[in-house]
Amino acid sequence: xxVVSQHPSWVICKSGTSVKIECRSLDFQATTMFWYRQxxxxxxxxxxxxxxxxxxxxxxxxxxxxxxxxxxxxxxxTLTVTSAHPEDSSFYICSARRSGSYxxxxxxxxxxxxxx
Amino acid sequence: GQQLNQxxxxxxxxxxxxVSMNCTSSSIFNTWLWYKQEPGEGPVLLIALYxxxxxxxxxxxxxxxxxxxxxxxxxxxxxxxSDVGIYFCAGSNYGGSQGNLIFGKGTxxxxxx
Numbered sequence: 001x002x003v004v005s006q007h008p009s010w011v012i013c014k015s016g017t018s019v020k021i022e023c024r025s026l027d028f029q030a031t032t033m034f035w036y037r038q039x040x041x042x043x044x045x046x047x048x049x050x051x052x053x054x055x056x057x058x059x060x061x062x063x064x065x066x067x068x069x070x071x072x073x074x075x076x077x078t079l080t081v082t083s084a085h086p087e088d089s090s091f092y093i094c095s096a097r098r099s100g101s102y103x104x105x106x107x108x109x110x111x112x113x114x115x116x
Numbered sequence: 117g118q119q120l121n122q123x124x125x126x127x128x129x130x131x132x133x134x135v136s137m138n139c140t141s142s143s144i145f146n147t148w149l150w151y152k153q154e155p156g157e158g159p160v161l162l163i164a165l166y167x168x169x170x171x172x173x174x175x176x177x178x179x180x181x182x183x184x185x186x187x188x189x190x191x192x193x194x195x196x197x198s199d200v201g202i203y204f205c206a207g208s209n210y211g212g213s214q215g216n217l218i219f220g221k222g223t224x225x226x227x228x229x
Contacts, residue, residue: 110156
């Protein structure tokens with residue numbers, strides 16, 4: 001149990017285009033999902049917290065208009081990187097916290113974004 | 117804000133050796149989690165700790181939640197090549213800040229067969 005999937009696993013796009021990444025909890029309901037980005041050889045940095053049915057909470061320094069988050073159901077959250085630029089290239093990882101659990105977060109396999 | 121210091125940063129060990137890594141915090145947590153991440157993958161939860169003083173095992177892995185609630189350690193016994201990866205500690209306070217995890221910088225483990 002507690003499987004989280006992400007799609008796509010990797011994406012290459014041109015500068016200025018938008019990219020949508022999906023995060024799904026496959027066998028449990030997740031009231032809260034989290035989006036992280038990770039640069040090479042670094043730890044995970046929280047970008048935003050996504051609660052089902054409400055607006056996401058963004059960490060300081062993360063542009064909410066650039067990184068659009070939608071959490072429309074208890075099993076799906078999406079992150080859209082709008083007008084992507086090369087500096088947005090990174091490894092994006094989502095996690096889901098099982099409804100009713102303490103603080104166990106289960107992570108997706110990540111999405112490698114490369115912006116040309 | 118809260119910060120986690122994780123050490124060591126990296127370890128090179130021989131297969132069969134035991135491994136120990138730890139995390140310390142500038143303030144208390146009520147949850148400590150240990151994750152393992154392999155290249156190109158997301159972190160996988162190894163052990164979750166919820167009570168100060170708690171000692172929990174998962175196969176060859178053992179982790180403890182420090183009495184002060186400001187530290188935790190992870191031990192791996194009789195290491196094998198597939199233990200290679202980056203191990204992250206993470207702390208959280210349930211009910212505060214929506215339960216966000218604060219991550220350590222990771223310990224990169226290399227195991228020589």
